[in-house]
Amino acid sequence: MPIIVHKYGGTSMANIERIMNNANRIAKDIQKGYQVAVAVSAMSGETNRLLSLADEIDPFGSGRERDMLASAGEQVSIALMAMALHKIGVGSVSFTANQAGIKTDSFHTRAKILSIDDSRLRAVLDNGKVPVIAGFQGITDAMEVTTMGRGASDTTAAAVAAALDAERCDIYTDVDGVYAADPRIVPRAKKLSRISYDEMLEMAGAGSKVLQTRSVVFAKKYKVPLQVLTSFDDLPGTMISEEVEGMEEVLVTGICSDKTEARLTLFGIPDQPGIAAQVFEALNDDGISVDMIVQSVGHDAHANMSYTVNKTDLGDAIKATERVSKTLSAKETGVDEKVAKVSVVGVGMKSSGGVAARMFRTLADKGINIYMISTSEIKISVVIDEDYTELAVRTLAKEFGLEEEG
Numbered sequence: 001m002p003i004i005v006h007k008y009g010g011t012s013m014a015n016i017e018r019i020m021n022n023a024n025r026i027a028k029d030i031q032k033g034y035q036v037a038v039a040v041s042a043m044s045g046e047t048n049r050l051l052s053l054a055d056e057i058d059p060f061g062s063g064r065e066r067d068m069l070a071s072a073g074e075q076v077s078i079a080l081m082a083m084a085l086h087k088i089g090v091g092s093v094s095f096t097a098n099q100a101g102i103k104t105d106s107f108h109t110r111a112k113i114l115s116i117d118d119s120r121l122r123a124v125l126d127n128g129k130v131p132v133i134a135g136f137q138g139i140t141d142a143m144e145v146t147t148m149g150r151g152a153s154d155t156t157a158a159a160v161a162a163a164l165d166a167e168r169c170d171i172y173t174d175v176d177g178v179y180a181a182d183p184r185i186v187p188r189a190k191k192l193s194r195i196s197y198d199e200m201l202e203m204a205g206a207g208s209k210v211l212q213t214r215s216v217v218f219a220k221k222y223k224v225p226l227q228v229l230t231s232f233d234d235l236p237g238t239m240i241s242e243e244v245e246g247m248e249e250v251l252v253t254g255i256c257s258d259k260t261e262a263r264l265t266l267f268g269i270p271d272q273p274g275i276a277a278q279v280f281e282a283l284n285d286d287g288i289s290v291d292m293i294v295q296s297v298g299h300d301a302h303a304n305m306s307y308t309v310n311k312t313d314l315g316d317a318i319k320a321t322e323r324v325s326k327t328l329s330a331k332e333t334g335v336d337e338k339v340a341k342v343s344v345v346g347v348g349m350k351s352s353g354g355v356a357a358r359m360f361r362t363l364a365d366k367g368i369n370i371y372m373i374s375t376s377e378i379k380i381s382v383v384i385d386e387d388y389t390e391l392a393v394r395t396l397a398k399e400f401g402l403e404e405e406g
């Protein structure tokens with residue numbers, strides 16, 4: 001029998017009525033002839049509540065104990081979900097990550113899945129029952145409880161779907177699909193019926209928060225289609241899958257914006273081999289990851305270099321930048337927090353040119369200055385003044401036909 005994984009996010013687990021509703025949905029897919037495995041998040045707000053209790057004691061306290069605490073939210077959810085299934089006559093067994101054999105590395109609060117031993121899950125499925133697995137958490141070889149970063153229940157679900165060779169992983173969330181642009185900015189943004197793994201990964205990197213990025217990485221690697229949909233309605237969602245014919249006919253699939261980065265600049269650094277290496281080694285040594293990088297053409301043996309980092313790392317990034325600035329005798333350093341990254345994404349760019357020119361012209365016509373540009377095969381990102389973010393997204397959505405007609 002084909003297997004489907006259902007994942008219920010915090011809002012779908014928010015109260016007993018919604019949990020019962022999920023149970024009925026699961027029963028429906030069983031009636032259709034599927035074996036169903038379920039992964040769940042903590043009830044909405046619960047992880048925040050638990051972590052704020054930890055913060056009251058010590059925001060920089062032990063990662064081991066933070067994980068022990070935060071993982072409790074999902075343990076409540078699995079038991080309630082299994083009880084709800086029992087109530088409507090569907091056999092079900094709840095599993096912590098330990099019981100489900102979800103092994104991770106030992107980086108507390110940001111662990112990564114190493115392997116899943118699916119034998120217990122399969123035994124339950126073969127018994128005609130529904131395994132309900134705690135999302136977000138894992139277990140190390142040394143039997144320590146870990147968590148895998150905020151939003152990681154998506155990743156648990158995709159990884160379980162991969163391990164079980166599932167036909168599909170349905171992710172029930174608080175939005176009814178993936179939109180071509182954030183509907184809070186573009187109210188009539190089109191809902192996408194399909195998007196490729198690569199586009200979804202670029203959208204996630206560009207600020208779309210629909211899924212935890214690593215869930216898409218898993219799904220892509222193991223070729224499991226993911227469907228994003230809502231548990232509040234019977235609407236079809238958005239299918240995230242391999243590129244299929246016709247996808248390239250659409251030039252731009254989506255537009256995203258991201259205000260979480262800041263820009264740092266080193267002015268007047270020597271234009272010679274090894275300088276970029278020194279700058280980014282310094283940042284890397286302090287655990288700071290850099291997103292966009294722009295270096296100006298050298299002039300008078302000097303060049304300027306700008307890069308963006310996450311605002312949460314800004315304090316450390318400034319320190320590292322000032323350190324290299326001294327070593328390299330830079331003329332000056334600059335920090336700009338009031339920036340935003342706006343990106344257009346689409347596999348259609350692989351076969352048709354002209355998107356960059358249209359994007360830059362559209363921004364120019366609104367008087368929006370571009371500070372930085374970076375491109376990949378299927379994405380163009382620009383950094384602009386934060387105040388123009390919404391205007392840029394709205395105008396580009398119109399230019400590339402990403403709004404519903406009428």
Ligand code: ASP
Nearest residue numbers: 041047136150151152153
């Ligand atoms: N409960 C965890 C969080 O709030 C994991 C998840 O919801 O995916 O981040």
Ligand code: MG
Nearest residue numbers: 009010041151
């Ligand atoms: Mg989530």
